[in-house]
Amino acid sequence: MLNRIFGRFSLSEDLGIDLGTANTLIASRERGIILNEPSVVAVYKGTNEVILDGMGVGLEAYAMLGKTPKNIEAIRPLKGGVIADFEVTEKLLRYFLRKANEGRSMVRPRVVIAVPSGITTVERRAVINSAERAGARKVYLVDEPMAAGLGVDLPITEAQGSMIVDIGGGTTEVAVLALGGPVVVKSVKVAGDDLDEAILNFVRKNHNLQIGPQTAETMKKTIGSAYALDQEKSMEIAGRDTLNLMPRKAVIHSEEIRDALQDTLRGILRSVLDCLEAAPPEIGADLLDSGIVVVGGGALLPGFDRFITENTGLPCRIDKDPLTAVARGTARFLEDLDLYATFLSEGDDL
Ligand SMILES: Nc1ncnc2c1ncn2[C@@H]1O[C@H](COP(=O)(O)OP(=O)(O)OP(=O)(O)O)[C@@H](O)[C@H]1O
Numbered sequence: 392m393l394n395r396i397f398g399r400f401s402l403s404e405d406l407g408i409d410l411g412t413a414n415t416l417i418a419s420r421e422r423g424i425i426l427n428e429p430s431v432v433a434v435y436k437g438t439n440e441v442i443l444d445g446m447g448v449g450l451e452a453y454a455m456l457g458k459t460p461k462n463i464e465a466i467r468p469l470k471g472g473v474i475a476d477f478e479v480t481e482k483l484l485r486y487f488l489r490k491a492n493e494g495r496s497m498v499r500p501r502v503v504i505a506v507p508s509g510i511t512t513v514e515r516r517a518v519i520n521s522a523e524r525a526g527a528r529k530v531y532l533v534d535e536p537m538a539a540g541l542g543v544d545l546p547i548t549e550a551q552g553s554m555i556v557d558i559g560g561g562t563t564e565v566a567v568l569a570l571g572g573p574v575v576v577k578s579v580k581v582a583g584d585d586l587d588e589a590i591l592n593f594v595r596k597n598h599n600l601q602i603g604p605q606t607a608e609t610m611k612k613t614i615g616s617a618y619a620l621d622q623e624k625s626m627e628i629a630g631r632d633t634l635n636l637m638p639r640k641a642v643i644h645s646e647e648i649r650d651a652l653q654d655t656l657r658g659i660l661r662s663v664l665d666c667l668e669a670a671p672p673e674i675g676a677d678l679l680d681s682g683i684v685v686v687g688g689g690a691l692l693p694g695f696d697r698f699i700t701e702n703t704g705l706p707c708r709i710d711k712d713p714l715t716a717v718a719r720g721t722a723r724f725l726e727d728l729d730l731y732a733t734f735l736s737e738g739d740d741l
């Protein structure tokens with residue numbers, strides 16, 4: 392009740408945050424997605440001091456990854472969906488919150504932050520502390536699968552069963568939602584970064600070419616797939632010959648990359664199958680109709696829906712804007728913090 396009164400008269404805009412390993416997004420009820428930048432910070436090497444007085448955060452810092460001058464280091468402060476570097480995460484959040492609030496009231500916002508469902512109490516506290524120190528007035532945490540579910544309009548407060556798969560940079564979260572909560576959740580540290588690594592290893596072994604993670608990611612986005620393409624593709628890449636260490640080019644085909652991604656994709660599929668096996672039979676029956684919804688950047692891999700349908704027998708839908716689903720969901724919790732109270736946890740609850 393107090394929340395409601397305070398919320399109505401509050402001068403600041405409440406914000407929803409998807410603090411991801413690869414990307415951080417901020418959304419509000421009024422403005423939708425306000426900010427969408429890589430979770431990268433450029434610091435002076437050996438320090439936690441952000442370069443150029445805060446300019447080295449997000450997009451600008453991402454552009455420096457892999458090619459920073461000697462005294463500068465571009466850091467991803469989150470690993471596997473959790474905070475690996477507390478101080479740098481706080482700086483990242485401070486900069487992003489300030490940017491999202493630019494030209495608006497000085498009142499500190501209330502924020503809803505999505506976190507991986509598997510994280511520990513200590514890790515939850517770290518997220519809350521970081522956000523508070525970065526300028527939030529009040530912090531609520533919500534499990535990512537619930538945020539993703541609400542973001543893509545699944546009936547999360549109803550008995551009806553549904554399934555959501557979120558393939559991010561560091562983690563894949565799979566959840567069966569029903570009866571107003573997650574019935575089964577699996578979180579595995581197999582996701583987009585591992586797909587990049589599989590490509591990097593494949594190119595080194597099969598083409599004797601050393602490439603960086605950025606090139607591997609570009610290849611995944613350009614010619615990667617999870618299922619045979621109607622029109623197979625190829626692309627030219629540049630790297631360093633592993634034998635004579637000279638720069639060299641090579642042409643790589645989409646079929647090769649699909650093969651290279653198989654093991655990692657099977658790892659993701661395994662967690663979907665585990666989740667289905669663990670779901671109560673009545674809910675499994677619901678899923679025959681409602682199927683599986685896929686979100687997160689990994690959902691953009693062409694043919695992922697067919698890969699899932701072929702291996703589970705269930706209908707599968709890729710969300711129309713999979714990279715923003717979790718952030719959209721966090722903003723929807725802000726519509727009614729009381730109604731959704733059971734899904735939210737605060738510092739006092741931990
Ligand atoms: N077109 C694309 N095809 C394949 N993968 C893509 C595409 N676009 C982005 N990705 C991948 O999606 C991943 C990032 O997704 P997302 O932003 O959902 O992750 P995140 O939320 O930051 O990570 P996490 O949820 O693990 O903390 C990266 O691995 C990126 O390479």
Ligand SMILES: [Mg+2]
Nearest residue numbers: 411559687717
């Ligand atoms: Mg994510």
